[in-house]
Amino acid sequence: MSKTLHAIILFLLSFFGYSQQVMITGKVEIDNVDEPMNLSTIIIENLSTFSKTKANDGGIFSIKASEGDILQFTSGFTTERNIKITSPILSKGFIQVHLDLEVIELAEANLNTLKKNLKDNISKEDTKQTNFYKSLGLDPNLQYIEVNPNVTSSINNNGIVDPTLWISALTGQHKKDIQKDEYFKKENRVKKVIEFFTTDYFIDRLKIPAHKINEFIHFCYAQKNINLKQLIETHRMEEVEDHLLTQAEIYIELLNKTINK
Structure with missing residues (x-):
């Protein structure tokens, strides 16, 4: 009976130890890129707790996690990557994550209205709107020019002489x-x-x-x-x-x- 009780206590201690969340700091790096990139659009999500955070411009981030949690790294320009949190990662309190750029085949591709997911901006067929502009003899790229609602003549002016x-x-x-x-x-x-x-x-x-x-x-x-x-x-x-x-x-x-x- 004492051995059974001892085993239960050890299990509970182990369970609560593993389930305790620890703040992890990490750094995201993009492989095979020569020029520095702004990494602030990379989203890090703990799929176990649904908590999210963003990396800063240099790729640094912090997020709470427990052993066994899965961290998902996504953005509009990199391939998605999932990383399982292990005991050594928790002990170290730091993780370095390497991501690859998303490769998009550009052959015979046309630019569509920009969307949040960069992969959705590529199409091999003309849109109806593009064909309409072509039929009028106009540059199809005119359809992508939009008026910025924040721009007004009295706020974004040419100074006191305006x-x-x-x-x-x-x-x-x-x-x-x-x-x-x-x-x-x-x-x-x-x-x-x-x-x-x-x-x-x-x-x-x-x-x-x-x-x-x-x-x-x-x-x-x-x-x-x-x-x-x-x-x-x-x-x-x-x-x-x-x-x-x-x-x-x-x-x-x-x-x-x-x-x-």
Whole structure:
């Protein structure tokens, strides 16, 4: 009986020891590349805990993990790689990850409207829009030129000698343009959060209705106890996720109270 009890205690100690999360620091490197690259778009996800983070420009990242967890490394320009966390990695507290560039065959390829996943930007057939521009005798690349909603004559002007700045100041348009510019910046920040965590994360993990995701992120930004904007700009995505998880419970409770009124 004592041997059995002793074995159970050892098993439990072993289990809790292995399940304890440790903060791991790592560095991502791209193999067979001569020039330095900006690695800040590489996403590291712990597939066991669903926590995510981003590497900085130099490829440095930190994320919590336990032995046996799988870390997934993805980006729009590298091949996906999964790494299993072992006891030696946990003991060292540091991991160096080598990734390969995604090779895309460019023969007879056409450039389409740019998408987040770079592999989706390559096509071997003309789009309907491209054929339409060709039929009009126009350069098909004109279809990819878009107006930046953040650009206004009174904000991005040519300095004090620009007459548009004088007119906008007199009419109050300059103040309106600043408000409009700030609005688009806020919307861009919301978009970045959704792109990083994905829509499925908000629906499946946080239980936020799809049509309420934007409103929920604005709700998170409005909380005074944490500077969400600063956390995102400094790539502290684990802290961002902690904030989202906390605010999701509060937001859903408020949502249910509104519905039940």
